[in-house]
Amino acid sequence: MARSFYPPEQFAAAPAAVHLLPFRFTRLNGKELLVSEAGEFLFAPQGTVQSLVAEHIDANSELYRDLKAKHFVYDDSSSPLLDVLATKVRTKFDHICGGTKLHIFVVTLRCEHSCDYCQVSRRTPNRGEFDMSTATADRAIFMMMESPAREVTLEIQGGEPLLAFDVIQYIIPRARKLAGEKGKNLDIVVCSNLACVTDDILNYFRDEGVKVSTSLDGPAFLHNKNRPRPGHDSYEKAVEGIERSRAILGMESVAALMTTTATSLDYAVEIVDEYVRREFHSIFLRPISPYGFAVKTRHRTGYEMGRFLEFYKKGLAHILKVNRGGYRIAEVYTQILLTKILTPHGTRYVDMQSPAGEAWNVLVYNYDGVVYASDESRMLAEMNDWTFRLGNVHRDTRRTLFTGDPALRMFQASCNQALAGCSDCAFQSYCAADPVYHHATQGDMYGNRPTSGFCARNMEVIRHLFSMIEEDDRETMRILWSWVTGEPAIQEGVECA
């Protein structure tokens, strides 16, 4: 005897009333993109938002079930599950918990390179007065360990920090000792161009568990053009330094960053191929910073954000092609944004946080003891703009740094939830405020979003990523998910064990 079931409507009556939960929306590729307060998203047909506002949504539709599951609506048959949604919101904002995690020590301003885009003024390699003193280092280490964060990162940079290796050797054991006493986990990274690196230095780094981050702007002709030094051999020195560092520290302990100059814009494919040739598995397509020395030389290095976005899209397309060919390499900015879009989590990347990561998640201790809200704040100071100078390690405490006028003025402009142009933006959960950038480029920490390069870049990149998500090409999404999870992309036709 045949059996049949009643249709679903027989089991639960349609809700008498539908209530909205807070969300934002935009239009994309002929659809409406809805984003909840927790950053969950849904592509819906045109007219969905109008129907929701008018409470004319079909409660028996698949769309309604999706809206309910992703916390855009609730009805009489469901509680709003407010605690669940609140937990998701809290998870997204995890970056504001725990205190400052990244502590940048500028151990010297000395450098033997003379890059046009360099974010600090260069000093000749033998002027010791631009090195951090032991007294300043002691105070900076103490202040760093006063942060309530259990996981702290000490990033040592310059100038070229290896020119002040004695200062590095002074700082690292003291930081390790104090971190141990305070029960903190300490990561140490040295940012160096590696031109002066030796096996002795690398052996020391290996023994102290130090990681290395270096600069690689692309193939030799481009890297050497961007990064001039005596001998015109910056690329050769960098590549040699990378190989020596990998041999002593291990592949995973050596990372590289590139900066996109006007010259770089024509070479997206060549830059990616250079990273593949050098066996890197991540590349960060970064625009030039509009700070410090880069402002003086912008006629040589600067460009419109639209040109950078073309470069980014071309580079990303090539990176995906390389991944499809079997070599895993992730684009870091895409990875950061997709983590925010596709998972419940935020990221530790301080330049894309709201409240802004400046001071909250990063502090910079300059060689002379001055404390800045971020590396970009220090670059501004090199141009005699002291707006984001929070204090001095010799005169201030962590409390006075955070309650002084410079910090409080900056914090007021640090939440995109309360900024004109951002407060209604569908991408608010994924984006940031960046008062330092807007002060530097527009003379106003709050900024004008319609003319902001920061806004143009992030809006376009996020729209591009959502277009790929909406297109839902299986191979592309497998690769993008592998970047988010850190797991290898599952190949077509391979069964999971």
Place this chain on the structure above:
Amino acid sequence: MEQPESMPNAPRTVVEIDLTVISAEALLKTCHWFSRDFICEIRNRNEHTADVFLTPRSGASAADLAGARDAFTTSAIDFALRERIEAKTSGIRDLLLAKAFSESGVLEDAPEGVFSDPVEEMKPDGMFKILSNSSR
């Protein structure tokens, strides 16, 4: 219709806005975003209608202007919808954020309904007791 006084001979387009549908705030937000590419001048024709004159900051074709007019109208409607969403959800949004960032737990909801085990409640010396929540 009069020309706006700022650029009397510039090519421009005009968008008629029904102020009973689009609030002044939604209109200003729309103008804010269009201000990158256009000079936006708002003139109230009467209590219910405003005219927005869009004058391109750089050269624009007739098709560009027509496209801008359509985009402006769509954007104004979107901002009006966002206002209505906010009006319907601002209370629950405030509660949501208060719950998300409350450390004390004072805003935690107690579980809905009554929970108890009558058998356990009957035992005066039971090692465990699940007490009724009915007094809430």
